[in-house]
Amino acid sequence: MVELKIRAPVSGEDIPDPSAIPALAPGVMAHSKPYVASPEHQEAIGFPGELVDDWEERAVDKLGELVKNSRGLRVYLDTCVKCGACTDKCHYFLGTGDPNNMPVARQDLLRKVYRRYFTFAGKYFPWLVGAEDMTKEVLDEWYTYFHQCSQCRRCSVYCPYGIDTAEVSMAAREIMDSVGKGQKYCNEIIGKVRKYGNNLGLQEKAHRATLEDLEEDIEDETGVAVRLPLDEKGADILLVTPSADFFAEPHIDGLIGYAKVFHHVGASWTISSYASEAANFGMFIGSQDNMRELAMRIRNAAEDLGVKRIIFGECGHAWRAAYNFMNTLAGPFDFLDQRYPIPQHICEYTYDLIQKGALNFDKSLNDDIRLTFHDSCNVSRASRMGDKPGGQYEIPRAILREVCNHFYDMADDTIREATFCCGGGGGLLTDDLLELRIKGAQPRMRAMQQVAQDHGVTHMAAICAICKTQFAKVMPEYGFEMDNIVSVHQMVSNAIILDGQKIDREEGEEQE
Amino acid sequence: MLTIAYAVLFYGAALVLAGGIAYRMWEYSTTPAPLKIPTTPAPVTRGGVIVRMAREVVLFESLFKANKWIWLFGWIFHAALLLVLLRHLRYFTQPVWGWVVLVQSPGIYAGFALVAGLAGLWARRVLVPRIRYISAPSDHLMLALIIAIGVSGLAMRYVFRTDIVAVKAFFLGLMYFDWQPLPADPVLLIHLALVAALMIIFPVSKLLHAPGLFFSPSRNQADDARERRHVAPPLRTAARARQ
Amino acid sequence: MTYQLNGTAIEHDEEGYITELASWSEDLAGLIAKEEKIDMTVEHWEVVNFLRDYYEEYQIAPAVRVLIKQIKKSMGKEKGNNKYLYTLFPYGPAKQACKIAGLPKPTGCV
Structure with missing residues (x-):
């Protein structure tokens, strides 16, 4: 692995401007190339x-x-x-x-x-x-x-x-x-979605076992039997989420958050083992045929399960593909309930419930966290949430402010439409590009270092599977811990008080 | 002889310019835009898109966000160019329209602003390593060409005065197919030759950014993918094949 | 691209994951671990064996959370966390441990 010159600033040291322009260094990244697909x-x-x-x-x-x-x-x-x-x-x-x-x-x-x-x-x-x-x-x-x-x-x-x-x-x-x-990374993954329904290659038996395991965990923690239904015909809502939500940290904590929200309002929902992936890597390689193939899986699952709505979990490029492309590639979705946005983002769903006062939070359960929010690139500049332009910035922040007492934004020229990519998007989240990923994360990491210095920020929340994995990997290069990246719905999960939940303060603080 | 050469040159240049741009616009408008790709946050209605586009065209909004120096020089140049072009309408109208008379004197100052703006852009192209890196010979030549047009124009106003009444007669003659002699002043001939050259290369050069902007999907699409199913022609056939 | 183990060549991909899962052996695990600069301890083997058992049943590596729960059960609460797993496998429990356990690399946004 190539030696990197990047290091975290020691405390008190000036943090360089995240947008500082480097001197031209022709060819310095010419060696960086991912493995070729077999x-x-x-x-x-x-x-x-x-x-x-x-x-x-x-x-x-x-x-x-x-x-x-x-x-x-x-x-x-x-x-x-x-x-x-x-x-x-x-x-x-x-x-x-x-x-x-x-x-x-x-x-x-x-x-x-x-x-x-x-x-x-x-x-x-x-x-x-x-x-x-x-x-x-x-x-x-x-x-x-x-x-x-x-x-x-x-x-x-x-x-x-x-x-x-x-x-x-x-x-x-x-x-x-x-x-x-x-490119090996993208193309192998697209093949897996076409074969198994998700990027991981997770098959139904393992999928079910994972979800059952999570149900046990939630019940152990809260005393409430929260369900994570799989392939339940006749459910109202199909949740399509990145398969990383079934596998990785902190993604899975976000999935638990979605489940708690659905449970709390008594929603009828299901995950599909056939369309068990929100991400559409067909977009990364510009292949409309593959994009359509993957989008059609979601349509087919929705039709087979007889759902009325489709909600997408926290996944950046997936939300772009779902929000902007799915209607074109796999529509029209006239068999769904037209009173709801098609598709809807889980943040829109949770935000609506917050507006209606339908959720119960104890913000202080997140008091050990001083939080900032990373606008994921494809949510920020290639999609929307809510009715108004810019809802994709305001809705996740409104949710976070509702569940956390200490929220601080990073510098203006590094957030919202000016947000920096995490450094791992677009099919680059692969180990063979790690040097590039670490260097590409630099602007975002400097912006985070600034708020860490100015406001004591400890954690950053994101709504994208790629961002979460990328930051868990690169944060240690910039003086943070790998678990300083959290899911938005993980914060929701930490603070939500379900009906009949046992309250155990110490447990609350120990959440990973 | 000179008159004939320039008359032919300008007929040809006008034809290439108008035909070339029309062809490009036809080409852009008939090329499908298969997917919704507005850069968000974007307006959610067509009306909003018109406002967004107007802000881009008039104020160079995105460029302003990007880089204040490029914006300043670029905006000065384009605004000045507009005034200078309007000022030149007096060579093509008889009687000269009232508002064209009004822009005559601002149009002269605009001539200096035009050259100054271009000089600023050229300086950046040479002095800023990033921009020098991305510049091809044509990028320098284009600046040289327009600056030369501006300077030769100003030279005629202040140094080598020419018979503008005869120049006007020449152009009106071209328009009404009643050719009049063109004064044989070298600076005028240079000025006109360069303008004709610019007209001819317009449709095959980066000057296409002018019509191109209006066809840019990241700017001209409304953010309404969930509300309205976007279907471009080739996908329509694909969708039919599926059913 | 092969690992040389006791005179036999065992194929692996660009990243060191063996291509024929049946060619795995404990000796091979030791060899891969050495290349990854990991000294295999009882705890490492615990993880590797759990991964292999899980894979046999489900044809995929377990979620990190499931692995953590297992470690908590077998090694005690203080070791049942992601950070401890990273001290065992600095390149990440999912990817590095899978490589040593002879399982395919987990793919996707993970």
Whole structure:
């Protein structure tokens, strides 16, 4: 593993500005590339097993096809004026200094090929506009740097034309997949969802055992028999949550929180073992076929179970795919109860209940926590909660303020629409990219260090499975503990008082 | 001979400019936008989208959030360009419209602002390592071209005065197909040749950002995916195939 | 990519997870642990054996919480927490312990 120069500031030391611009360090991340998908993983999701013979030609053809079928991609490739507004906005650039991690430079890796084959200037005056042939070097460069983009859309907020590097990254990955050079992490996972219904490869028997185990835990802790139903036909609500919620810490504590909320209001709900994954990794690789395949699983589960509503658990990119894409890819959802948002976010659900006074909290149970909130990138810049624009910022905060006495926001230019990605989004949450993940987390971690210094903040809450796993992994590199990252509904779970719950203060403080 | 050459040049340039932009807009509008991808928070209604777009076009809102220097130079340049273009309407109208008369004197100061804004942008392109890194030769040439147009224009106003009555007659002649002689002043000829060059490269260059902005899905889509099912043409066929 | 154990080559993937689960043995576990710079103690074996038993029944590694509960039962309350598991397996109980136990790597947002 590469030695990192990052270290936590000692107490009293000035914390560098999270947005501080590093000096350009060309090529410093050129070595970073994820494992290539095996033929087995490639073929399972409809791509050639390995690099095809005429890959140059096929890559160019694929690019042409994508440009013809995506107005966004075409406009983004044509309109950039190289003004430089985005150059200091990417967390991977801020964390590494590699100029290819400046959004415009990343786009240019693809744009130079687009220009060469599809524009007048690039065909006849390539040197003038920086157009280049599709070569092995270019392909390798794509593989390296399009796997250093977490598709967080921060650059698109600041671009005067809204150019979204995420779209360019997705296109590049789709081209690479289509010529047989896919990324192992994403493609293996998509295959698992198509086979088992979730990213983990969790099968029904294990799924049921895990949920039963959690039911036992909750009853031991609270004295209340809270259920986590699986595959119950006729339930009102289908909960679709990231499978990490059935496996990892602190995700699972969030799942317990959802269950307690449902229980407290007597909701009829179920989890599906067939559609046991909220995340849609098809988005990361820009593959609409795979996105549709995964979205259809959720539709089919909802129809089979006969539910009236679909609620999504805490998962950032999943919420984007559900909120913005599911209706297009797998709709119309006319068989669901139209009085509720389709789909609904678990935070919207809990927030509504709080508004109605339907939940009971003892905030002091979270008094050992001084909290801040990390806006997950795809929730912040690619979706919404509630009726009003920006509800995705206000609703989770309103929930946290309701369940916790000590809440402090991080610096304004690092939250809400300006939020920094955790550093692990967009298909990069894999161990083979750990160096990149640690460096990419730097802006967010500095912002957290600032509130830790200024307000004694100890914990950060998030509503995304990727964010939670990423922070649990990288926080120790920045002077925090791995369990300083918590789920929003974990905070809810800590503070909620269920009817008939035994109150044991000491237990409350010991919650992991 | 000179008159004929410039007349042909300007007919050609106007044709390329209008035809090229029309073609691009047709191309953009017929390319499907398969999914909803507005950058949020985004307006939830079409009316809201129009307001958002207006703020982008008039105020460069996103650029303002991004970088105050680029915003300042960029906005000055574009606002000045608008005034300068409006000022030039007097060469194409007879009688000159009242409000065009009103912008004559601001239009002159705008000429200086235009050059100053561009100089600021160029300085950043050269001096800021990040922006230097992303600049291709064409990015420098484009700035050089527009600055040269601005400087040659100002030169005619203050140093090498030309017969603007004859210039106006030339352009009105072009419009009404009643060709009039063009004065053979070198600065004027340079100015006009550069303008024609700019018109010709517009549709095949990054100047496409002007029409492109209006087609950018991250800015022109309403945030209403849950309320209204978004279906682009190719997906419609896919959806039919599924059923 | 192989582990060399007593003259036989045992295949593993880029990250060191064995590809043929049946080729696992306690000796191999010891070898993988050595490469991971872990000295296998009774506690390590406890975790590894539990993972293998669980996998045999469910074809997947247990949730971290389930593992913690098991450790609490067998090693006592003070060791039944995620942090203790990380002292045993610094790279994470799920991933590193699975590798040593000869199980596939847990995938997804975990």
